[in-house]
Amino acid sequence: MAFNLVRYSQQDPQWKNDNLGNSTDDTLGTFGCAVTSVAMYLSGWGYPETPKTVNKKLAASGGFLEALIVWGAVSSIHPQIKFKGLTISRTTEAPLAQIDASLAAGQPVLVEMDRSTQSGFQTHWVVLYAKKGGDYLMLDPWPYPVESGENLFGARYAFGKPLKNVITAVAWYEASATGSGTTPPPPSGTSSGSTTTTPSTPMPTPVETDLIVQVVASATAGIRLHIAASQDSPANFAEMPGTQLRVIEDKAGALAKIGSQQWIYVRDQQGNQGYVAAWYVEKAAGAAPTSTTPAPATGSAPEPVPASTPATPSAPTPPAPAPQRFQVIVSSSVGAAGLAVRQQPSQGSATVNMEKAGARLTVIEPASSATPKIGVAGQWIAVKATNNKQGYVAAQYVKAK
Numbered sequence: 361m362a363f364n365l366v367r368y369s370q371q372d373p374q375w376k377n378d379n380l381g382n383s384t385d386d387t388l389g390t391f392g393c394a395v396t397s398v399a400m401y402l403s404g405w406g407y408p409e410t411p412k413t414v415n416k417k418l419a420a421s422g423g424f425l426e427a428l429i430v431w432g433a434v435s436s437i438h439p440q441i442k443f444k445g446l447t448i449s450r451t452t453e454a455p456l457a458q459i460d461a462s463l464a465a466g467q468p469v470l471v472e473m474d475r476s477t478q479s480g481f482q483t484h485w486v487v488l489y490a491k492k493g494g495d496y497l498m499l500d501p502w503p504y505p506v507e508s509g510e511n512l513f514g515a516r517y518a519f520g521k522p523l524k525n526v527i528t529a530v531a532w533y534e535a536s537a538t539g540s541g542t543t544p545p546p547p548s549g550t551s552s553g554s555t556t557t558t559p560s561t562p563m564p565t566p567v568e569t570d571l572i573v574q575v576v577a578s579a580t581a582g583i584r585l586h587i588a589a590s591q592d593s594p595a596n597f598a599e600m601p602g603t604q605l606r607v608i609e610d611k612a613g614a615l616a617k618i619g620s621q622q623w624i625y626v627r628d629q630q631g632n633q634g635y636v637a638a639w640y641v642e643k644a645a646g647a648a649p650t651s652t653t654p655a656p657a658t659g660s661a662p663e664p665v666p667a668s669t670p671a672t673p674s675a676p677t678p679p680a681p682a683p684q685r686f687q688v689i690v691s692s693s694v695g696a697a698g699l700a701v702r703q704q705p706s707q708g709s710a711t712v713n714m715e716k717a718g719a720r721l722t723v724i725e726p727a728s729s730a731t732p733k734i735g736v737a738g739q740w741i742a743v744k745a746t747n748n749k750q751g752y753v754a755a756q757y758v759k760a761k
């Protein structure tokens with residue numbers, strides 16, 4: 361079966377006002393390009409979905425961190441669609457040769473770009489399904505009513521730049537059950553110098569310890585379990601506040617990292633293992649979870665333990681008290697431009713709000729990790745902005761209240 365063109369718009373009145381994922385502020389109409397692209401991709405392979413149904417199914421299966429999609433969770437709602445990894449190319453050239461190979465094999469890809477020439481990064485996702493000349497044909501989730509005919513990606517979003525500098529991320533999938541051929545997974549390195557992280561990246565050998573950490577209460581949307589110690593690596597599972605995780609790396613080293621801008625290798629109660637952000641976990645008190653089922657050491661996307669599999673009950677642990685929150689003030693050094701609150705702790709990440717000098721922001725990470733970073737260049741602090749959205753600010757531009 362070949363990939364069929366199914367076109368949706370995130371602005372369709374049938375779903376545009378639906379809350380996106382687990383967010384209470386963002387909607388499919390404003391920020392649902394990734395979900396809508398997934399719906400077009402799945403429907404094109406004969407798995408009928410709309411943005412509304414994909415949004416609901418992913419939200420019910422841990423497929424969101426608030427409004428941010430967990431790309432690997434798509435395979436949990438349609439196992440025939442295999443998640444092959446996420447390539448981030450915001451600071452490197454995009455893997456055009458790999459994209460071309462995938463399209464030539466009949467396997468479309470989802471790509472991210474900056475959809476505007478305005479300052480900041482205006483994230484947008486589309487589906488590329490074929491190459492045409494030096495450009496790509498795309499399904500764009502933004503226009504409403506939906507477009508017909510052939511629509512060129514570069515003609516709309518390149519703004520005069522070469523395509524290798526336009527595509528900032530690629531989500532790779534393989535429709536393995538369609539009989540349309542097998543696409544090789546993106547290699548670990550490319551001639552263009554981009555970095556590809558896929559679930560085939562080997563994970564380290566676990567070092568069993570008795571150290572248990574838990575997700576802090578302030579991480580209300582949960583935190584992601586990554587296959588590598590990087591926010592750019594695929595994240596197939598979300599761990600919610602209070603969830604206990606067994607540390608499976610050197611205990612002393614892990615203890616030293618808790619609360620810092622580093623990563624800790626852990627295993628959750630379902631046997632899934634990976635890396636979590638050390639600044640969003642704390643040492644757990646009381647008994648630890650007793651499930652120690654190892655996840656595949658190959659780094660392939662681990663499958664959750666089936667519901668029918670008996671689990672050894674763990675001793676109940678009282679929930680940790682929520683950390684005391686405090687505020688920081690945006691420094692006057694930001695000038696008239698203000699301070700950007702970003703989705704991720706990176707200058708290249710999308711902006712969720714702009715804050716004027718003097719604005720008071722609520723810190724939503726532990727005070728023990730946030731306080732030492734205030735005023736320090738190169739550090740980031742997790743905050744709730746004045747528009748109630750969560751994000752990160754450059755620590756050097758805030759001061760203690």
